[in-house]
Amino acid sequence: MNTAPDPSTTDAEPLSARETFKALYAHARPYRWVIALGLLCALVGAAGGLLQPLATKALVDRLASGGTITTVLVSLTALVLVGMVFEALGTYVLERTAHSVVLSARRSLIGRLLRLRLTEVDRIAPGDLMSRVTSDTTLLRAVTTRAVVAGATGAVTFVAAVVMMAFLDAVLLGVTLGALLLVGTGVALVMPRIARATERSQEAVGEISTGLERALGAFRTVKASGAEERETARVQAAAHRAWQHGVKSAKWEAVASSAHELAVQLAFLAVLGVGATRVASGDIPVSTLIAFLLYLFYLMEPVYKLVDAATEYQEGAAAISRITQAERLQAEPPARQPAVPAKPAAVAGPATVRFEDVSFRYRADLADVHHQVGFEVPGAGMTAFVGPSGAGKSTVFALIERFYEVTGGRVLVDGKDVRDWSLPELRSAIGYVEQETPVLAGTLRENLVFAAPDATDDDIRDVLTRAKLDALVERLPEGLETLVGHRGAKLSGGERQRIAIARALLRKPRLLLLDEATSQLDAVNELALRDVVAEVARETTVLVIAHRLSTVINADRIIVMETGRVRSVGTHADLVDRDRLYAQLAATQLLAPAK
Numbered sequence: 347m348n349t350a351p352d353p354s355t356t357d358a359e360p361l362s363a364r365e366t367f368k369a370l371y372a373h374a375r376p377y378r379w380v381i382a383l384g385l386l387c388a389l390v391g392a393a394g395g396l397l398q399p400l401a402t403k404a405l406v407d408r409l410a411s412g413g414t415i416t417t418v419l420v421s422l423t424a425l426v427l428v429g430m431v432f433e434a435l436g437t438y439v440l441e442r443t444a445h446s447v448v449l450s451a452r453r454s455l456i457g458r459l460l461r462l463r464l465t466e467v468d469r470i471a472p473g474d475l476m477s478r479v480t481s482d483t484t485l486l487r488a489v490t491t492r493a494v495v496a497g498a499t500g501a502v503t504f505v506a507a508v509v510m511m512a513f514l515d516a517v518l519l520g521v522t523l524g525a526l527l528l529v530g531t532g533v534a535l536v537m538p539r540i541a542r543a544t545e546r547s548q549e550a551v552g553e554i555s556t557g558l559e560r561a562l563g564a565f566r567t568v569k570a571s572g573a574e575e576r577e578t579a580r581v582q583a584a585a586h587r588a589w590q591h592g593v594k595s596a597k598w599e600a601v602a603s604s605a606h607e608l609a610v611q612l613a614f615l616a617v618l619g620v621g622a623t624r625v626a627s628g629d630i631p632v633s634t635l636i637a638f639l640l641y642l643f644y645l646m647e648p649v650y651k652l653v654d655a656a657t658e659y660q661e662g663a664a665a666i667s668r669i670t671q672a673e674r675l676q677a678e679p680p681a682r683q684p685a686v687p688a689k690p691a692a693v694a695g696p697a698t699v700r701f702e703d704v705s706f707r708y709r710a711d712l713a714d715v716h717h718q719v720g721f722e723v724p725g726a727g728m729t730a731f732v733g734p735s736g737a738g739k740s741t742v743f744a745l746i747e748r749f750y751e752v753t754g755g756r757v758l759v760d761g762k763d764v765r766d767w768s769l770p771e772l773r774s775a776i777g778y779v780e781q782e783t784p785v786l787a788g789t790l791r792e793n794l795v796f797a798a799p800d801a802t803d804d805d806i807r808d809v810l811t812r813a814k815l816d817a818l819v820e821r822l823p824e825g826l827e828t829l830v831g832h833r834g835a836k837l838s839g840g841e842r843q844r845i846a847i848a849r850a851l852l853r854k855p856r857l858l859l860l861d862e863a864t865s866q867l868d869a870v871n872e873l874a875l876r877d878v879v880a881e882v883a884r885e886t887t888v889l890v891i892a893h894r895l896s897t898v899i900n901a902d903r904i905i906v907m908e909t910g911r912v913r914s915v916g917t918h919a920d921l922v923d924r925d926r927l928y929a930q931l932a933a934t935q936l937l938a939p940a941k
């Protein structure tokens with residue numbers, strides 16, 4: 347049996363340096379051999395460059411001794427060409443891999459997002475989650491390849507150049523390393539600031555998405571409220587914050603990247619001074635000083651690469667921390683194969699539902715919304731939930747679907763705790779019409795078969811008639827293939843509700859949950875659908891939430907809820923007699939006398 351999620355594990359904690367490295371490595375790991383290949387190419391390319399000063403020294407020596415330089419010149423050219431080819435090859439292999447790393451990070455995040463528990467999506471704005479998939483992942487590109495390559499080639503060529511320099515003159519090397527160390531210490535201090543600024547900037551990018559999603563998701567309300575300016579200002583403020591932190595990061599990056607030049611120039615001046623003295627005193631020949639100085643300038647590139655790698659790493663660290671936070675959000679267990687759940691073969695007929703002393707709160711820091719809720723729905727027939735707004739009626743449905751885990755007691759479907767069901771199996775038995783905008787962008791047909799991808803045309807025709815949608819489909823120029831717009835914006839509220847009901851019926855559920863499913867229908871359509879639901883209820887367990895008592899008056903059983911508790915259970919006639927709250931509702935809505 348699964349246990350309830352521990353909310354503390356979902357809180358975003360900053361990653362330690364070690365965790366950051368491990369998380370980054372985990373993303374690059376599947377590509378390690380390709381990265382190694384790209385790295386090898388890059389190294390061969392770099393080696394070509396590394397040998398150039400030596401060849402130059404040979405050339406100068408050869409000139410000094412009056413020898414011919416043709417062979418040396420040809421080798422020098424060959425070195426340059428081979429170096430270039432390998433460098434290009436390495437760049438391609440690595441950039442390609444970089445895109446693959448981003449792709450696999452995106453795939454895994456996308457795969458996870460739609461399986462997240464409701465609790466997590468309640469907590470984090472969808473816009474922010476989206477920006478982690480789209481924006482943060484792109485930062486992985488640089489770190490998993492460019493930083494690795496720059497770091498590795500930088501380190502190797504740095505070491506190689508240092509060995510060569512040691513071979514030329516140890517004293518000058520000491521002077522060089524001293525200068526580099528001085529500047530390197532300063533750079534190390536700057537690095538964490540780049541990570542911090544990048545993370546803030548990425549957070550602000552998340553806020554941009556969140557702000558846009560908020561405004562575009564309630565577009566009509568924004569316009570009707572004259573809130574365009576305010577909402578625009580809100581999102582622009584987030585964009586400005588992203589810019590501010592981006593600029594801050596750019597400032598530190600500029601400091602870091604100019605440092606490599608400072609380091610080498612400093613070393614150059616020192617080496618020039620000390621080297622000239624050593625040449626003058628005859629300790630080293632002038633060709634050694636020339637070669638050393640060439641190596642020194644050659645060193646500029648690996649030093650630059652090392653700084654670049656460190657900078658990229660800091661940006662990647664910022665991104666990986668946000669990506670890892672998203673990866674750590676709690677997901678529902680993955681669907682068992684096949685992905686589209688088969689109807690449970692052994693169980694057929696109406697489902698039974700039982701709540702045993704159910705307590706529930708949406709979050710650990712919130713109050714209980716269910717207190718020892720208990721009721722039993724034995725099988726086919728219609729059970730209605732009524733009660734004031736906020737009484738916990740929709741929550742009953744959410745717990746049956748196991749969108750959330752109970753905090754106490756048990757929810758049983760067919761006598762089996764919902765936590766013991768496989769989720770796809772449990773949900774495949776249920777048809778659910780939720781309270782709000784239950785239509786998705788796409789065609790009408792896509793919307794109808796959304797919960798029953800295998801439905802036949804006959805099934806669809808039948809359900810269209812039952813949900814009183816045939817006239818609508820005939821009227822639309824493209825019939826079932828008509829695009830319904832974002833959240834079904836091109837349809838009326840009542841049409842959307844009928845589509846949602848048709849979709850749920852098409853699933854041929856054993857348990858049908860209708861949450862205010864007919865609230866927006868006109869009287870004629872409501873009456874017609876009440877008959878359809880009554881007919882379905884003959885062989886299906888139907889649970890209905892309704893504010894209009896007229897829709898539930900004939901229910902087999904009415905459960906009256908108030909402030910998270912079941913007040914009473916009975917038929918309309920019973921309850922009018924027995925339950926004061928119900929009698930009041932009946933009096934106001936049905937004009938029956940209150941007791």
Ligand SMILES: Nc1ncnc2c1ncn2[C@@H]1O[C@H](COP(=O)(O)OP(=O)(O)OP(=O)(O)O)[C@@H](O)[C@H]1O
Binds near residue numbers: 709742
């Ligand atoms: N996702 C959520 N996170 C936190 N609290 C929630 C969430 N959904 C609902 N609630 C709270 O739980 C309580 C019960 O909500 P529920 O939607 O079950 O009520 P209801 O009886 O269906 O109300 P209505 O008739 O208005 O739809 C409410 O106080 C509500 O504020």
